[in-house]
Amino acid sequence: MHYWLMKTEPEAFSLNDLQARGQEPWDGIRNYQARNFLRSMQPGDGIFIYHSRVAVPGIVGMAEVVSNARPDPTQFDPHSHYYDSGSSLDKPRWDLVDVAYRRSFTQCISLDSLRNMPEFADSPLVRKGNRLSILPITKSQWQHVLSLVEDDRQ
DNA sequence: GCCAACGTTGGC
Protein backbone atom coordinates (compact mmCIF):
# COMPACT_ATOMS: atom_id res chain seq x y z
CA MET A 1 0.00 0.00 0.00
CA HIS A 2 1.52 3.24 -1.17
CA TYR A 3 0.31 6.81 -1.62
CA TRP A 4 0.68 9.06 -4.63
CA LEU A 5 -0.15 12.52 -5.87
CA MET A 6 -1.29 13.00 -9.46
CA LYS A 7 -1.53 16.40 -11.10
CA THR A 8 -4.10 17.33 -13.68
CA GLU A 9 -5.12 20.53 -15.37
CA PRO A 10 -8.84 20.80 -14.63
CA GLU A 11 -9.42 22.57 -17.92
CA ALA A 12 -8.34 19.34 -19.61
CA PHE A 13 -9.54 16.78 -17.06
CA SER A 14 -10.79 17.68 -13.60
CA LEU A 15 -11.70 15.73 -10.48
CA ASN A 16 -15.33 16.40 -11.38
CA ASP A 17 -14.72 14.72 -14.74
CA LEU A 18 -13.28 11.72 -12.92
CA GLN A 19 -16.28 11.65 -10.61
CA ALA A 20 -18.64 11.71 -13.60
CA ARG A 21 -16.86 8.81 -15.26
CA GLY A 22 -16.22 6.76 -12.12
CA GLN A 23 -12.81 5.69 -13.32
CA GLU A 24 -10.38 6.57 -16.06
CA PRO A 25 -7.21 5.26 -17.68
CA TRP A 26 -4.57 7.82 -16.68
CA ASP A 27 -2.99 8.13 -20.10
CA GLY A 28 -0.57 10.58 -21.62
CA ILE A 29 2.24 10.34 -19.09
CA ARG A 30 5.41 11.00 -21.08
CA ASN A 31 8.03 11.49 -18.44
CA TYR A 32 10.30 8.63 -17.45
CA GLN A 33 10.34 9.36 -13.75
CA ALA A 34 6.56 9.58 -13.63
CA ARG A 35 6.30 6.39 -15.69
CA ASN A 36 8.53 4.56 -13.24
CA PHE A 37 6.22 5.62 -10.43
CA LEU A 38 3.26 4.32 -12.47
CA ARG A 39 5.01 0.99 -12.82
CA SER A 40 5.40 0.65 -9.07
CA MET A 41 1.71 1.32 -8.39
CA GLN A 42 -0.63 -1.42 -7.20
CA PRO A 43 -4.41 -1.70 -6.92
CA GLY A 44 -5.53 -0.17 -3.63
CA ASP A 45 -2.86 2.55 -3.54
CA GLY A 46 -4.23 5.93 -2.48
CA ILE A 47 -4.08 9.01 -4.71
CA PHE A 48 -4.39 12.69 -4.01
CA ILE A 49 -5.71 14.53 -7.05
CA TYR A 50 -4.01 17.89 -7.56
CA HIS A 51 -5.23 20.68 -9.80
CA SER A 52 -2.48 22.64 -11.55
CA ARG A 53 -2.50 25.73 -13.73
CA VAL A 54 -5.37 27.30 -11.85
CA ALA A 55 -5.64 30.37 -9.64
CA VAL A 56 -5.26 28.26 -6.47
CA PRO A 57 -3.36 25.06 -7.26
CA GLY A 58 -3.68 22.31 -4.67
CA ILE A 59 -5.08 18.95 -3.60
CA VAL A 60 -8.79 18.77 -4.33
CA GLY A 61 -9.69 15.18 -3.49
CA MET A 62 -8.90 11.51 -3.52
CA ALA A 63 -8.82 8.63 -5.95
CA GLU A 64 -7.53 5.08 -5.94
CA VAL A 65 -5.35 2.93 -8.16
CA VAL A 66 -7.55 0.12 -9.50
CA SER A 67 -5.24 -1.65 -11.97
CA ASN A 68 -1.64 -2.58 -12.42
CA ALA A 69 0.43 -0.62 -14.91
CA ARG A 70 -0.16 -1.58 -18.53
CA PRO A 71 0.90 -0.13 -21.87
CA ASP A 72 -0.73 3.22 -22.69
CA PRO A 73 -2.56 2.60 -26.01
CA THR A 74 -2.31 6.25 -27.06
CA GLN A 75 1.44 5.81 -27.71
CA PHE A 76 0.60 3.54 -30.69
CA ASP A 77 -2.09 5.78 -32.20
CA PRO A 78 -0.69 8.10 -34.91
CA HIS A 79 -3.73 10.34 -34.52
CA SER A 80 -3.26 10.74 -30.77
CA HIS A 81 -1.66 13.78 -29.27
CA TYR A 82 0.34 11.30 -27.18
CA TYR A 83 1.62 9.23 -30.13
CA ASP A 84 5.25 8.16 -29.80
CA SER A 85 6.86 6.90 -33.00
CA GLY A 86 9.78 5.65 -30.95
CA SER A 87 7.63 3.14 -29.11
CA SER A 88 6.65 -0.29 -30.44
CA LEU A 89 3.99 -2.86 -29.58
CA ASP A 90 6.55 -5.45 -28.53
CA LYS A 91 8.52 -2.92 -26.52
CA PRO A 92 6.12 -0.27 -25.19
CA ARG A 93 7.73 2.80 -23.74
CA TRP A 94 4.80 4.29 -21.79
CA ASP A 95 2.38 2.86 -19.24
CA LEU A 96 -0.82 3.88 -17.52
CA VAL A 97 -2.94 2.75 -14.58
CA ASP A 98 -6.69 2.95 -14.12
CA VAL A 99 -7.72 5.53 -11.54
CA ALA A 100 -11.07 5.44 -9.72
CA TYR A 101 -12.81 8.41 -8.11
CA ARG A 102 -13.10 8.31 -4.34
CA ARG A 103 -13.82 11.71 -2.83
CA SER A 104 -13.89 15.47 -3.35
CA PHE A 105 -12.68 17.67 -0.52
CA THR A 106 -15.03 20.44 0.53
CA GLN A 107 -12.03 22.75 0.48
CA CYS A 108 -8.87 22.66 -1.65
CA ILE A 109 -5.65 22.07 0.28
CA SER A 110 -3.69 24.75 -1.52
CA LEU A 111 -0.07 24.56 -2.60
CA ASP A 112 0.45 27.64 -0.49
CA SER A 113 -0.73 25.84 2.64
CA LEU A 114 1.25 22.68 1.75
CA ARG A 115 4.39 24.82 1.65
CA ASN A 116 3.81 25.67 5.29
CA MET A 117 3.48 22.06 6.44
CA PRO A 118 6.62 20.46 7.88
CA GLU A 119 5.45 17.12 6.44
CA PHE A 120 5.92 18.52 2.93
CA ALA A 121 9.23 20.29 3.48
CA ASP A 122 11.13 17.59 1.57
CA SER A 123 8.50 16.92 -1.08
CA PRO A 124 9.33 17.64 -4.72
CA LEU A 125 5.84 19.13 -4.85
CA VAL A 126 6.92 22.32 -3.09
CA ARG A 127 10.26 22.67 -4.86
CA LYS A 128 10.55 25.51 -7.30
CA GLY A 129 10.47 24.42 -10.90
CA ASN A 130 9.13 20.98 -10.09
CA ARG A 131 7.36 19.47 -13.10
CA LEU A 132 6.72 15.92 -11.95
CA SER A 133 3.07 15.12 -12.60
CA ILE A 134 3.14 11.96 -10.47
CA LEU A 135 4.97 11.77 -7.19
CA PRO A 136 5.01 9.65 -4.05
CA ILE A 137 3.28 10.80 -0.87
CA THR A 138 4.45 9.59 2.55
CA LYS A 139 2.09 8.13 5.09
CA SER A 140 2.53 11.17 7.34
CA GLN A 141 1.75 13.52 4.44
CA TRP A 142 -1.32 11.46 3.60
CA GLN A 143 -2.59 11.39 7.16
CA HIS A 144 -1.91 15.05 7.76
CA VAL A 145 -3.89 16.19 4.73
CA LEU A 146 -6.71 13.84 5.69
CA SER A 147 -6.78 15.22 9.22
CA LEU A 148 -7.22 18.70 7.77
CA VAL A 149 -10.21 17.74 5.68
CA GLU A 150 -11.81 15.85 8.58
CA ASP A 151 -11.46 18.89 10.82
CA ASP A 152 -12.97 20.88 8.03
CA ARG A 153 -16.19 18.90 8.22
CA GLN A 154 -17.05 19.85 11.78
C1' DG B 1 -0.42 35.15 -20.92
C1' DC B 2 4.36 35.32 -19.28
C1' DC B 3 8.38 33.05 -18.46
C1' DA B 4 11.64 30.31 -15.30
C1' DA B 5 12.78 25.82 -14.78
C1' DC B 6 13.20 21.61 -16.48
C1' DG B 7 13.53 17.24 -19.61
C1' DT B 8 14.52 15.73 -24.19
C1' DT B 9 16.53 15.82 -28.67
C1' DG B 10 19.95 15.85 -32.02
C1' DG B 11 24.12 17.92 -34.30
C1' DC B 12 28.70 17.64 -33.79
Place this chain on the structure above:
DNA sequence: GCCAACGTTGGC
Protein backbone atom coordinates in the same frame (compact mmCIF):
# COMPACT_ATOMS: atom_id res chain seq x y z
C1' DG C 1 29.14 12.40 -24.65
C1' DC C 2 28.60 17.42 -24.68
C1' DC C 3 25.49 20.97 -24.80
C1' DA C 4 22.55 24.36 -27.46
C1' DA C 5 18.07 24.45 -28.98
C1' DC C 6 13.67 23.24 -28.36
C1' DG C 7 9.18 22.02 -26.25
C1' DT C 8 6.59 21.63 -22.07
C1' DT C 9 5.13 22.35 -17.30
C1' DG C 10 3.03 25.03 -14.04
C1' DG C 11 3.21 29.04 -10.64
C1' DC C 12 2.22 33.53 -10.85
